[in-house]
Amino acid sequence: MLRSFFSFCRYFAFWLIIFFLTRLTFELYFIDKLKTASFKEILLTYAHGLWLDYSAAAYICAIPLLVFIINWFIPKGSIPPIWLKVYTWFCVLIIAFLTIIDLNIFREWGTKVNYRVFNTLYEAPSEAVASTGSSPIGLSITIGVSLLVAGVLLSFWVIDFKFRKPSGTISFKIPFSLLLCFITIIIIRGGLRGSPINEQRAYFSSKQILNQAVLNTEWNLMNNVVENTRKAYNPYEFMPADKAYSLVNDLYTAPKDTTIRILNTDRPNVVIIQLESFTADIIESLGGDKGVAPHFEEFIKNGILFNNIYAAGDRTDKGVVAILSGFPSQATRTIITEDEKQKKLPAISSSLKNAGYTTSYFYGGDSGYMNFTSYILNHKFDDLSDESSFSKNELLSKWGAYDEVTLRKSVDYLDKQNHPFFCYIQTLSNHEPFELLGKPHFPGKDNGMMFRSTAYYTDSCLNAYFEQAKKQAWYKNTLFVLVADHGHRLPRNTSEAYDPHKYHIPLLFFGDAIKPEYRGKQISMLGGQTDIAATILAQLNLPHKDFQWSKNLLNPYSKQFAFFDWDNGLGFMQPAQSISYDNEGNKVIYTGKTNVRESLTHETLTTGQAYLQKVFTTYLNY
Secondary structure, eight states: OHHHHHHHHHHHHHHHHHHHHHHHHHHHHTTTGGGGSOHHHHHHHHHHTHHHHHHHHHHHHHHHHHHHHHHHTOSSOOOOTHHHHHHHHHHHHHHHHHHHHHHHHHHHHSSOSOHHHHHHHHHOHHHHHHHGGGSOHHHHHHHHHHHHHHHHHHHHHHSOTTOOOOOOOHHHHHHHHHHHHHHHHHHHHTSSSSSOOOHHHHOOOSSHHHHHHHSOHHHHHHHHHHHHHSSOOOSOOOSOHHHHHHHHHHHTOOSSOOOOOOBSOSSOEEEEEEETTOOGGGOGGGTOOTTSSHHHHHHHHTEEEEEEEEOSSSSHHHHHHHHHHOOOOBTTBOGGGOHHHHTTSOOHHHHHHHTTOEEEEEESSOTTGGGHHHHHHTTTOSEEEOGGGSOGGGOOSSSSSOHHHHHHHHHHHHTTSOSSEEEEEEOOSSSTTOOOSSOOSSOOSSHHHHHHHHHHHHHHHHHHHHHHHTTSGGGGGEEEEEEESOOOSTTTTOOOTTOGGGGEEEEEEESTTBOGGGTTOEEOOOEEGGGHHHHHHHHTTOOOTTOTTOOOTTOTTSOOOEEEEETTEEEEEETTEEEEEETTTTEEEEESOSSSOHHHHHHHHHHHHHHHHHHHHHHHHO
16 A cells, blocks of 8 residues: 555656746746846745645646546456556646747747637637747747657656555545545645635745746646636725725816817818737837838827827737727736627727718738627628738738738728728738748848838838828828737837836827827827727717726826736836736736835725726626
């Protein structure tokens, strides 16, 4: 019986070794991000990570334990031991696969592999595959195969595959089996505490990269899947509902409901151009790289630049809803995929359709991506042009039609529409895998340079679009709104998921519909994508009370703030202080100003938490 016990211990230890190797792989892969950590701090990730490693190992050991118990109670004969090899190697294969997925997801999103990854793959498989185009395939395969081979070889050395069931009476087998099950359950839940183990048990550092390294990838994924597939509830209940509602309502209470009138007409045509991944880092006027978007700089001289605007989230599905419906991102959820909820959202297109506008949506890719088609049809768009509207000769990128094709076709389409019209154009070329037909403007094959080249290409397409549009009669009476769907870690590859800088994006009002005296102006009011709806509708003298999450950026009395979130974390910004909060670790992981009183930081955090709490409650109630 003693040998049986040691065999269990060896099997359990094997998985701890595997998790040691995967954590080591993660830290070697992101060694540049760990430069701010000491060697001692890095070593502590292995000590603190043991809690989650124990739990994940116990989960894997549960099936062999049940097989052992069943086999033990079979009087004659036994289950062949080959099954344990197959089961073990299959688990090693899954762990190797998840490791390389995790490395690439963390590189792009700044978070560990989670439910959203596989939900995106389910909702939009072709687009999800296209997004992996910039991943280092060769390196990923090498890492995966190395982990698999190492795991198989280690299994022969560590695991007792020749294990034979011990003898014993029923009166001994039953209590001993129950004891083994009890021990396994206790390890899975992380001890005898009242609440089971969670991420906070492992988090130990103020440096987010160390807290991400300490997480066990497999345990984190299982936990995240359970959280996202269980019956809907609000995981962000930080305070009593009435307090949260009061704090949020106060943000949208302006002393005076007014607006600066920047347009020379109350009924201009409105064209919103959503620019894929057009982060502030490529806009020189916003502190970005010079020469990446030179035409955009010229547009700024003749438009109104809102230079302090932040994206609602880090994905297109969240950006579209924030821009059109003025509804904030919901962190772990995305409302656009849920028909019964998203159809209840207001939308600029619906408001303008009710005001007599003709409405259209242009996208060179598959509008079925993340349920976009349903959202578009539910919000009073008269016409939808997507990849099905293009010829095969025009669909030359992995995502669909290049931006020059989409933008050119939209001009031809609008030239035939009744006025006033509203058109929403979604670009796609500045997206992984950053492919171009011609020679890239910036030399180099690294992702940063490829990103700059596709951004430069989109910028040139915008210039060609406006040159073409200027020849049309409707141009003089059109307001163009240029805004990014979200920011990006590229091209500088410096912004983490929690860093507000990653969410900083351009918002430009442009066109002859703007009064000459306002052209070339910059407005520094702090706001977000969600504020576009109220700002546009106020200029058109149209009601916008349905857009309760949108404030008028051209009302000097509007309160300045911006909110963004990522998977299970939030950022809240006000002029006096900005914070980022990790809900998993229950701690503030970023502060914009370090020389302010602590109570101000706490107040900012409380308001941000209240904001996410009410957003998620509203989402659940739709």
